[in-house]
Amino acid sequence: MQREQISVFDMFKIGIGPSSSHTLGPWRAAEQFVQSLVQQEVLPQVEQVQILLYGSLAKTGRGHGTDIAILLGLSGDDPVTFEVDQVTPKIAHITISQQLILGGIKPISFSVENDLMFLYNESLPFHPNAVTFQAFLLNGKAVTETYYSIGGGFVVKDGASAQNKQEVDLPFPIDTxxxxxxxxxxxxxxxxxxxxxxxxxxxxxxxxxxxxxxxxxxxxxxxxxxxxxxxxxxxxxxxxxxxxxxxxxxxxxxxxxxxxxxxxxxxxxxxxxxxxxxxxxxxxxxxxxxxxxxxxxxxxxxxxxxxxxxxxxxxxxxxxxxxxxxxxxxxxxxxxxxxxxxxxxxxxxxxxxxxxxxxxxxxxxxxxxxxxxxxxxxxxxxxxxxxxxxxxxxxxxxxxxxxxxxxxxxxxxxxxxxxxxxxxxxxxxxxxxxxxxxxxxxxxxxxxxxxxxxxxxxxxxxxxxxxxxxxxxxx
Incomplete structure (x- = not known):
């Protein structure tokens, strides 16, 4: 059975350093979470977001820029096009103002110190690089989703298949x-x-x-x-x-x-x-x-x-x-x-x-x-x-x-x-x-x-x- 269909553009992705699994992956996960909120039509109702980092994402997250990547991803910025010289000033603005514009649309209060948590001693079983997003809504409900950054910028949502692309009929299927x-x-x-x-x-x-x-x-x-x-x-x-x-x-x-x-x-x-x-x-x-x-x-x-x-x-x-x-x-x-x-x-x-x-x-x-x-x-x-x-x-x-x-x-x-x-x-x-x-x-x-x-x-x-x-x- 063929495990996965991988294109040249899956192996080579343009992004921002320093880590594909700890920076690019979490950035993409944050973007996907925002998109999920949009699809569920609850983005305007979000009043607070909290992020839980597990395993390796927690232990080396700060050194790898995981926190920075997630904040930019939640803000609606894309790693392919975002100006690299704007990374530091934008993160500084979020930190000082204690405000994050979710998806570039919905302003919410956000404390980098309290809403972005590094759980150094906790891991999830599927993969060491795990992040959970929690969006709390005005009606008292919450949307919680967990993503795994499995290397090379590839991201898998908990419960979903690792194959994100639509399957095609490859003339030469290759696993080995x-x-x-x-x-x-x-x-x-x-x-x-x-x-x-x-x-x-x-x-x-x-x-x-x-x-x-x-x-x-x-x-x-x-x-x-x-x-x-x-x-x-x-x-x-x-x-x-x-x-x-x-x-x-x-x-x-x-x-x-x-x-x-x-x-x-x-x-x-x-x-x-x-x-x-x-x-x-x-x-x-x-x-x-x-x-x-x-x-x-x-x-x-x-x-x-x-x-x-x-x-x-x-x-x-x-x-x-x-x-x-x-x-x-x-x-x-x-x-x-x-x-x-x-x-x-x-x-x-x-x-x-x-x-x-x-x-x-x-x-x-x-x-x-x-x-x-x-x-x-x-x-x-x-x-x-x-x-x-x-x-x-x-x-x-x-x-x-x-x-x-x-x-x-x-x-x-x-x-x-x-x-x-x-x-x-x-x-x-x-x-x-x-x-x-x-x-x-x-x-x-x-x-x-x-x-x-x-x-x-x-x-x-x-x-x-x-x-x-x-x-x-x-x-």
């Missing part, structure tokens, strides 16, 4: 890597071509291509901003941005006014191993520093792992001299299918599986995409994804201070480098002789996730989070 390989062998199509054929069940090829290029536009703009922005990251750890300094060291202090000029200049810096390594690290740092600063990013497949895929794609563009729309679309379509296989067979939520579910999956996605674009066979593409994940198995999620900064940002550089290495290994190997399949690694990752202690699953209750002394400002 074996399914994907079956269709590739049967049709002779590349993985990206199989994905495109499935996307046609939802929209035209022209619409899909335009949408994927819009995703790329967001990726490259995020990377460019990150490489040209200085300062400290918010949150109280006083982590300095490094991408700007590394970019300046590698390219000089010349001012490049746009992405294309910047790419041309990067190509002129050389092709030595150390130079390439530094640039890949710079690309990944740039994206995740933007993510940590409530910047606009693309879940790839999550926000915490948002730097891996753009860094490897940028490596391909710059150092493999392949800056064509066709290749960019091929890269992102291939990556999305590998991510969907992990989501169906395991998880892409660090709160469920640790960091292996985020950096590990993104590295596998990037490795597969790079391998296909470099001319690898379908089996080599799957082999690259397997190699990348195999060497992330067991990776824990232990963000210091609950912030998506340490060790999260540097882990994106590691994931990107591992993806490139995995691709090179697969391209130089005979996949017919591989001892480990991608499906075996997906299964192993899920088993590892189930065995992993909860303190290593985005709770900041273990690992680096408890061994590095810090003093964060009071919220």
């Amino acid at each position: 890597a074996a399914d994907l390989l079956h269709w590739c062998i049967k049709t002779g199509l590349r993985i990206s071509e199989v994905v495109m054929e499935n996307e046609l069940a939802w929209r035209t090829e022209q619409e899909t291509r335009a949408g994927v290029l819009n995703i790329f536009k967001a990726l490259k703009e995020c990377m460019y901003r990150g490489c040209h922005t200085t300062g400290l990251l918010p949150g109280g750890l006083n982590v300095a941005r490094r991408a700007f300094k590394l970019n300046s060291k590698l390219i000089g202090n010349n001012a490049y006014t746009n992405y294309d000029e910047w790419v041309t200049a990067i190509r002129k810096t050389g092709e030595g191993f150390k130079n390439t390594l530094d640039w890949v690290s710079c690309f990944a740092l740039a994206v995740n520093e933007e993510n940590a600063s409530f910047g606009r990013v693309v879940t790839a497949p999550t926000n915490g792992a948002a730097g891996v895929i753009p860094a490897v794609l940028q490596y391909y563009i710059v150092f493999c001299d392949s800056f064509t729309e066709e290749k960019i679309i091929q890269f992102l379509l291939t990556a999305s299918e590998i991510g969907s296989i992990f989501k169906k067979g395991a998880t892409i939520s660090a709160a469920m599986g640790g960091c292996q579910a985020e950096i590990g999956v993104s590295s596998a996605m990037a490795a597969a995409a790079l391998t296909e674009c470099l001319g690898g066979t379908q089996r080599q593409v799957l082999m690259a994804a397997e190699i990348a994940m195999e060497h992330h198995l067991g990776l824990t999620c232990d963000p210091i201070g609950g912030l998506v900064q340490i060790p999260c940002i540097e882990r994106n550089t590691m994931g990107a480098i591992k993806a490139i290495t995995a691709s090179q290994l697969a391209l130089q190997s005979n996949p017919e002789k591989a001892k480990v399949s991608l499906d075996a690694v997906v299964k192993t990752m899920w088993q590892t996730a189930l065995d992993m202690n909860s303190k290593y699953k985005e709770t900041s209750d273990g690992g680096l989070a408890i061994n590095i002394p810090i003093s964060l400002p009071e919220c």
Whole structure:
């Protein structure tokens, strides 16, 4: 039985950092709750709203901006279009005025201190990332709904199916890597071509291509901003941005006014191993520093792992001299299918599986995409994804201070480098002789996730989070 139908635009979503499961997901949940009030025709009757955060959303919610995301979602703002420089002033206005305009329509009194509750010691059974919304009406009744943020910006309402899209007849239904390989062998199509054929069940090829290029536009703009922005990251750890300094060291202090000029200049810096390594690290740092600063990013497949895929794609563009729309679309379509296989067979939520579910999956996605674009066979593409994940198995999620900064940002550089290495290994190997399949690694990752202690699953209750002394400002 097919678990879920996942589009490329489910795996890649434009939003605001720092976390897809703790920021984008709760934001979407808040929007859905407001929409539910509208559909029930009770929005004008609401006089008070309270929010209850459970499990991982409670324990690392403030560091991940869960509270901020929910307030903006309840206010009717959308993460794709909301101006990122307005996040702080809008939250400050809600806090000081103690008023929230529900859905941008209905003003209600709202106390950030009393109406937004972090239940640190309570969890709900379905998923660690749970939020309950309670709307109290003028007639004394209440509307209560619970939502789960299950990773990558995906949201499930309590009692509803995880499949939110209308089901379609996919020409190539895929749950596993074996399914994907079956269709590739049967049709002779590349993985990206199989994905495109499935996307046609939802929209035209022209619409899909335009949408994927819009995703790329967001990726490259995020990377460019990150490489040209200085300062400290918010949150109280006083982590300095490094991408700007590394970019300046590698390219000089010349001012490049746009992405294309910047790419041309990067190509002129050389092709030595150390130079390439530094640039890949710079690309990944740039994206995740933007993510940590409530910047606009693309879940790839999550926000915490948002730097891996753009860094490897940028490596391909710059150092493999392949800056064509066709290749960019091929890269992102291939990556999305590998991510969907992990989501169906395991998880892409660090709160469920640790960091292996985020950096590990993104590295596998990037490795597969790079391998296909470099001319690898379908089996080599799957082999690259397997190699990348195999060497992330067991990776824990232990963000210091609950912030998506340490060790999260540097882990994106590691994931990107591992993806490139995995691709090179697969391209130089005979996949017919591989001892480990991608499906075996997906299964192993899920088993590892189930065995992993909860303190290593985005709770900041273990690992680096408890061994590095810090003093964060009071919220």
